[in-house]
Amino acid sequence: MRAIVLAAGLGTRFRSEKPKVLHEILGKPMLWYVITNVRNGKIDEIALVVGHKAQEVMEAFKDENLKFFIQKNPKGGTADAVLSAKDFFASYDGYVLIINGDSPLVSGETIRNMQQFIYMVKAYEGVKLGGVVLTAHLPDPTGYGRVLKEPGTDRVLRIVEEKDASAEEKRITEVNAGVYIFYAPWLLEALYSIKPSRATGELYLTDVVEYMSKKGYEVRSFMAREPSEVIGVNTRWELAIAENLIKLKLIKFWTDRGVTVHFPETVWIEPDVSLENDVEIFPGAQLKGKTKVGKGSVIGSGSVIVDSTIGRNVRIGEYTVVERSRVEDGAVLGPFARIRDGAHVRSGAHIGNFVEVKKSVIGEDVRAKHLAYIGDATLGKGVNVGAGVVFANYDGKRKHESFVGERAFLGSNSLIVAPVKIGSFSFIAGGSVVNKDVPDYAFVISRPELRIIPEKGKKFLDK
Amino acid sequence: MRAIVLAAGLGTRFRSEKPKVLHEILGKPMLWYVITNVRNGKIDEIALVVGHKAQEVMEAFKDENLKFFIQKNPKGGTADAVLSAKDFFASYDGYVLIINGDSPLVSGETIRNMQQFIYMVKAYEGVKLGGVVLTAHLPDPTGYGRVLKEPGTDRVLRIVEEKDASAEEKRITEVNAGVYIFYAPWLLEALYSIKPSRATGELYLTDVVEYMSKKGYEVRSFMAREPSEVIGVNTRWELAIAENLIKLKLIKFWTDRGVTVHFPETVWIEPDVSLENDVEIFPGAQLKGKTKVGKGSVIGSGSVIVDSTIGRNVRIGEYTVVERSRVEDGAVLGPFARIRDGAHVRSGAHIGNFVEVKKSVIGEDVRAKHLAYIGDATLGKGVNVGAGVVFANYDGKRKHESFVGERAFLGSNSLIVAPVKIGSFSFIAGGSVVNKDVPDYAFVISRPELRIIPEKGKKFLDK
């Protein structure tokens, strides 16, 4: 089996600078879902027909091992798009799947079942099919092409577009999903035989069905597992609908594997995320990129985890953002913490509210519970970071690193001026500015004299 | 055409101190939607009948160019409410729309279509209608008034309330939306002719329909475009339902204009917001008041933008709050930033996590990436604001301003005591307290001696 994915369309209704098929669903281009589903449908050789903004689309999928074909005429129609890729199947004695790049909901399972169906018909009925058309029954078929069949059979005679349908044809509720499998030699024959539409000048793929049927190359309909599979994404509203459906499907996948998800409609989990069982995810949380979360960890409401590895029994409070970082078992983060860019939070450490950790190693059992900035630093085991502590890692020209030994105490509002090394078991008094290395066990203070001037406060009173 | 909006009801089921019609949907009183829809229905002369908490309602709509009428008797009933406004239509030879102030879902389009219908019936059938009743077919009509018609026609004979309906009448699924257009002279005649209900003493508008029908003033039914239009908001649960429907309608409006909205159910966009195409809005974001967002900008999850102007290609991260401010092209905000009250963030500036900017000008390419408070300040191009920097703009009596010249470097944890001017290209060492003006190119430091006392840290150890 081979597959041709059609991604040449203008996507006018998206009103976008960006090619339609690159618009994202849960962090991936919609076209990625189509290609992934085709692969899950056990088809490895895939051609992508591009046209509108071809370079951008090809660039985005250059590592996906696809064969690219360019449709020259943007108004050529769907059959012309397939013809653009004729070198891909002209000498192929097998079947070819044709699917639109804006059909991210057609499942791999449905694609496998369509192939299976062809083999079954051959095996049990001895009929070599010319093609299979994926269909669904919709309560309201308005806007879709209707599937006309030989009464009492699954033999498709032709597909009629909404605008060309008679009143009677419009009453048909079986619609065309725009997904076909054709026998390649007959497909080629058909493509060379059909004529452009008199109304639009376009060559329509649906005419291939009618051609084959008339020629005696039997085409059958095959029902999608779920009617929603036929939804094509032509507007951003449909993009949102498709995203909602894919979201719930992904979440159901994880709940079946032992993950609790509260208020699934509000939760964002991207396809490359990986979760162990007994993870618990609260409303509005977002897991993005290649994030992994270990057993027993809790992701608090509204927290956002991007391309990060979270260990086991980690507790992430509300509204915590973790990006490109690693958090080990039993750490406690948030609420309102931000951990980013290569940070590594070791086992049992606590990072609390309004604390930012950037590209730093936070040792085991460190406490940094309030208002602090820790950047380009390495903190040993059990270090205590007071409220208001800042690691001044930037001197206006470049970034410098700091090292803090185990169990050091960094008093509140102190400023750690990098580059600097602070010894283990040292004690930095609150408000100090530390710009020299500190030996182990030292006490460090930089504090001006406190002057208390009686009664003078009165002059500031204006109350 | 004129319109009478009835907003005199007690709204008992809301259990509120506030008049029911002032309860808000996406930041606007529900009555605002009714008036806006009537205006969109091409009716400019509008009377508002108030009663319960009349002053509050009139105050809220005093700038809307409405004629106010007061219903004296809170238990007078709907027809009595219309009679309160009789001076509005007693000498008017035309049609009058009557709609409830708690019907925010009746669209302007439906109101236009009802008028159109009257003109068409006159033009094509030569029938001058006495009235039109807006109706809908509901699968479960329980609780609604049922519309009784002459069999096989659209001629309405009368409307029967749920509680007065026979078993057979209850099976009717066509319900009364409580929206009517009547020919004014006949309406007046009917209002003077109908009698109060024996059960409640109220005068019912539905009796006008029966009166006209008997009198030979033909009343027809007209089907609402969407059944949901008939929902009246009598409880806060219905308020939530109406809000959900209006929310999705507004979002669909924007997606059709090229805006991407992820998880539309969770996104709040108020009616006065204005968006360019290729704006992308993430789950839980809220756009309020007269906010404008330019092309290519991204609104991160859970961010709240109120009465602000956001330029093009601005990137707003998660959980960022912008109020009454202006953000220019290419600025980067958040996550966890707060920009408020007349702040002006220039092109390319970055405002990061746990930073508050109040009534300040942030110059181009400024960096203020962590934990800072910038209030009443003007920062020139390229200024660097370190973590923990605070502009002390308040001296206990009044607020003062600060000025920072271009490319100045404000070291971490330094305190800028307003009023003060800091020159361009100056460098403030970390932890400094700056309470004097600083010339361009100066180096500034206020730092006590750092004392490092070996071994003394031990006495603080308790670990």
Add this chain to the structure above:
Amino acid sequence: MRAIVLAAGLGTRFRSEKPKVLHEILGKPMLWYVITNVRNGKIDEIALVVGHKAQEVMEAFKDENLKFFIQKNPKGGTADAVLSAKDFFASYDGYVLIINGDSPLVSGETIRNMQQFIYMVKAYEGVKLGGVVLTAHLPDPTGYGRVLKEPGTDRVLRIVEEKDASAEEKRITEVNAGVYIFYAPWLLEALYSIKPSRATGELYLTDVVEYMSKKGYEVRSFMAREPSEVIGVNTRWELAIAENLIKLKLIKFWTDRGVTVHFPETVWIEPDVSLENDVEIFPGAQLKGKTKVGKGSVIGSGSVIVDSTIGRNVRIGEYTVVERSRVEDGAVLGPFARIRDGAHVRSGAHIGNFVEVKKSVIGEDVRAKHLAYIGDATLGKGVNVGAGVVFANYDGKRKHESFVGERAFLGSNSLIVAPVKIGSFSFIAGGSVVNKDVPDYAFVISRPELRIIPEKGKKFLDK
């Protein structure tokens, strides 16, 4: 009436270390809902049959006044589970409700109605029922046991499981909710008479129905008020569905009592929360534990209130977390504030963005509007806390307290080193480190000399 709740199952499909019935819905174990609903159904004597992880389940419900029974054989089946509790009803001449611990949606009202039904049948028909089976009609009954009845009556003949059902039986849409009331003596007789399944060796409760029916102990079906009541929670997906339904039911309860809830699908309100009327709750807010909120208060988007008491007319902005604290009338919190662990915010105080308050008393009209940490402190009326102020309450060994008198002014970035007392009307200059007591009306400053070195800033320029 007595009730037996079956909570011995393995819950294999949950793939969890935790017993299935302890998995939470809105902060309470699902089993809590079953027990609460049974109690609301006017049944006080309740037996709980445990098995899998029995100790954990009993521990969690040890204060609920239940009688515990242990099912020894984890594969004994539902009837074996009931037999485990036979001492609970063997000598009881009355009716026994049997319900599964994973059926949190069966309402107290339905349980009361089932009992009522038994009494009515006795009173009006003179029939003493052997049992009542709770049923519902589902459009798609797949997976549920079907209820087979004597045609034209409500007499149940037997219940057939999906896997054992004939094609014809599968077409029955009336399904078994797994909730029964049986007359205890006949139940016991039936339990001793039925035989283990040949396929699985289990004793099925559904066989009791068939036994009784054959024996002439009449069993009738009783329809649940809402079909959703029959949903059993066997997977975490069903847990999410049940949570969504319970959430909306709780929110509807509060809207009927005069609370406004925006976007109800996104709002989390736990069962023990208590709200006055005219409270307004914005999207994504969460009210947890025994939280109370007074009239006229506003809970901003995404705010989380846990086990706290919020007074009247309190305004809580976006993304504010309040835990185990008390907030008095008219206080203003957030956005991005965190109030925790025994904090007490008095009337009219403002706590603003990036401020943490821990175990402190915040006096009336205090202002702490930006970036501060207030821990273990008592602030008098009208105190002003500048940006960047930190109460250093921890010295590395223990926590200490601070006291600040009324109308004191704590300048920005100052550090208050506990234990310390700061007098009323005193003025602490910005950047001071206060480690001594300060008398009333004093002016306090600790500030190193500011050195301004002309031109020296240049050497730091690298721009």
